[in-house]
Amino acid sequence: MAGPHPGLLMFIGARYVEQRVSDAVLAAGYDDLTPAMARAAARLSEEGIRVTELAEQARITKQSASALVEQLERCRYVERVPDPSDARARLVVIAPRGREVQRLARREERAIERDWARHLGAERMAALQDALVALREITDPYAERA
């Protein structure tokens, strides 16, 4: 009776979202963005961030983060500028091309939410969101930012 484990169901849902967003981005002609690049780029803004900090947030090594940023730079999704407050560091800043993709991705995410709400009904959708947020308190104690 138990049915599939909620962890598996969440995995399926998460995979669906990633696939659909990635398809939308690809369909819009951004064919040089790998999933790993996209995941890193999602955390960038005009503000700028250091490679080390990015690595911590994404929970990868700074070497991996550095490699991803390099690719992103080559494809003109980001730029690297010197950090005025520390000569050792450089800030990774989102570039216009990167912003476009971020906007696109967010639009697709909103579309997914609408689809889900339509399928579940507003009430169950709210309950889902509520439970997921509450669960995060114990599954992600170190609070990664959205």
Place this chain on the structure above:
Amino acid sequence: MAGPHPGLLMFIGARYVEQRVSDAVLAAGYDDLTPAMARAAARLSEEGIRVTELAEQARITKQSASALVEQLERCRYVERVPDPSDARARLVVIAPRGREVQRLARREERAIERDWARHLGAERMAALQDALVALREITDPYAERA
């Protein structure tokens, strides 16, 4: 207001489950099981399955599946026996050592469910499960088995 996207929240939850189960398995001394091997092994039973079929279910190529089965066999988690109904094929069958790990993993999953239920309360937990199952209808139309 919008809050984090449900897809991201599901990703966090799924990652938590995978990590915790994998930790439990490791702590029990099964240190030669990689995540990919474990994912493949989860789909095996005494019944036996062909590599090609396993590949389809896991959505990887038969070459990848074949490599994983080879590793699993080397570590004595599975055995390969000839398929009596087709001389080309061989059946991948779970071995005793593999069964042990499966039992261990299921036990940990149940523990996670208890923890989650305690944190959310029975009602919200049920609502979560309900919504996730319903959502699967549109996020996994080709119905992968648990």
Place this chain on the structure above:
DNA sequence: CTGATATAGTCAGTCGGGCTGACCAATACG
């Protein structure tokens, strides 16, 4: 001030786990 330590980042090398393409062996079928 200076020397020790910490921090930002890179270089080099490894590994796991996906992928494609080419291929072999057995089976099924017109």
Place this chain on the structure above:
DNA sequence: CGTATTGGTCAGCCCGACTGACTATATCAG
């Protein structure tokens, strides 16, 4: 039968993680 299909392997590639060793700058204690 001969041809197409199917189960599976072999070979080679690539991406994205990892560790370890290193440079350059910053910071802090004495």
